[in-house]
Amino acid sequence: MVKKRERLEVIRDILSVIRDSGKMIRPTRLLYSSNLSPQMFKDYMKELISKELVVEIEDKTGKKAFVLSNKGFEFLEKYRLIEEFVENFGL
Amino acid sequence: MGLYELAVQNALLYVLIQGIIIVASSTLAYFYIRQLYNISQHRGIKYFSNSFLFFALGFFLSTILGIITVLKIPTGQVIFQFLAAGFYYCLTIAAFYLLFSLVWKRIEDKIASDSQTIQKSRTMFQLIVAGLHALAVIIGVTSILAGSASILFVPVLLILLAAIKISYSNYKSAEKKKTAQIRQLFFISMLFGFIGFLVNFVGVEFLIDSFPKFMIYQDAITVLVFLLLLFGILRGTNKW
Numbered sequence: 001m002v003k004k005r006e007r008l009e010v011i012r013d014i015l016s017v018i019r020d021s022g023k024m025i026r027p028t029r030l031l032y033s034s035n036l037s038p039q040m041f042k043d044y045m046k047e048l049i050s051k052e053l054v055v056e057i058e059d060k061t062g063k064k065a066f067v068l069s070n071k072g073f074e075f076l077e078k079y080r081l082i083e084e085f086v087e088n089f090g091l
Numbered sequence: 092m093g094l095y096e097l098a099v100q101n102a103l104l105y106v107l108i109q110g111i112i113i114v115a116s117s118t119l120a121y122f123y124i125r126q127l128y129n130i131s132q133h134r135g136i137k138y139f140s141n142s143f144l145f146f147a148l149g150f151f152l153s154t155i156l157g158i159i160t161v162l163k164i165p166t167g168q169v170i171f172q173f174l175a176a177g178f179y180y181c182l183t184i185a186a187f188y189l190l191f192s193l194v195w196k197r198i199e200d201k202i203a204s205d206s207q208t209i210q211k212s213r214t215m216f217q218l219i220v221a222g223l224h225a226l227a228v229i230i231g232v233t234s235i236l237a238g239s240a241s242i243l244f245v246p247v248l249l250i251l252l253a254a255i256k257i258s259y260s261n262y263k264s265a266e267k268k269k270t271a272q273i274r275q276l277f278f279i280s281m282l283f284g285f286i287g288f289l290v291n292f293v294g295v296e297f298l299i300d301s302f303p304k305f306m307i308y309q310d311a312i313t314v315l316v317f318l319l320l321l322f323g324i325l326r327g328t329n330k331w
Contacts (some may be wrong), residue, residue, distance in 0.1 A: 008133060051132050075130050082131045085124075088273040088327045090261035091135030091159060091192050 110154025149181030
């Protein structure tokens with residue numbers, strides 16, 4: 001049975017996909033890569049946008065796309081430290 | 092000249108040194124942990140950081156009370172009781188946050204399985220935290236108005252006992268060496284915190300005549316606990 005991902009892991013995975021896609025990524029492709037249900041994906045994206053880890057933009061054709069914010073890049077850099085801290089103190 | 096006599100002769104310095112060490116170490120711990128929360132928005136980190144915020148505020152108030160007592164500043168009973176109730180409230184809510192940071196995930200895992208229940212659990216946690224604040228205010232105010240230390244000490248001792256049990260269990264289940272070291276440090280801090288608080292309770296409630304001499308040891312334990320916690324957090328945030 002696949003272990004359920006923790007919230008921080010899911011956020012890391014989503015942000016990693018956006019970072020690795022180059023500059024921007026369309027919602028459908030991100031949903032497919034995130035391994036989340038559509039509802040969970042919607043909830044996570046809402047949270048990531050509100051927490052300014054991800055920015056929603058319009059590409060040249062006027063379609064919605066996502067890019068990583070500076071805060072999102074910082075999260076990925078510090079992810080290991082955060083993960084270790086949570087594990088070290090059992091939070 | 093004994094330690095107690097030395098402390099009495101330099102009472103203001105004693106109060107200030109103890110207060111500065113505890114407030115500074117709690118404040119530093121709060122800011123380091125808060126940096127991680129600002130990036131991650133992890134709720135356990137938030138509750139853990141809030142614990143140190145309220146410890147810092149509480150012991151700041153305690154230091155003010157100590158200065159007022161030593162210098163015999165005529166503040167009036169109402170202001171003094173207000174400050175004391177504030178100290179008790181901060182101490183209680185700090186202990187609540189500490190325990191909550193260790194158990195919140197277990198509660199969420201039990202009740203939240205899909206996104207809808209996760210949203211509901213967040214609302215529930217906000218209500219729980221509000222309830223804890225209300226309870227801490229009741230404990231603080233009632234303890235002062237009733238003139239009974241038990242109203243404060245007993246709940247906080249029970250919280251610390253629960254934190255000891257959980258932190259010991261976490262320490263024993265650690266797989267990595269660094270994790271085990273930090274969890275062991277955390278467990279020892281909780282244990283010393285409990286012992287210090289118990290000594291304080293026994294002294295205030297049952298040994299009031301001879302307690303002032305025990306106070307030195309209780310204060311030393313309190314300072315040690317906060318220094319241990321700060322050391323653990325510096326290790327945990329790779330700043331040591």
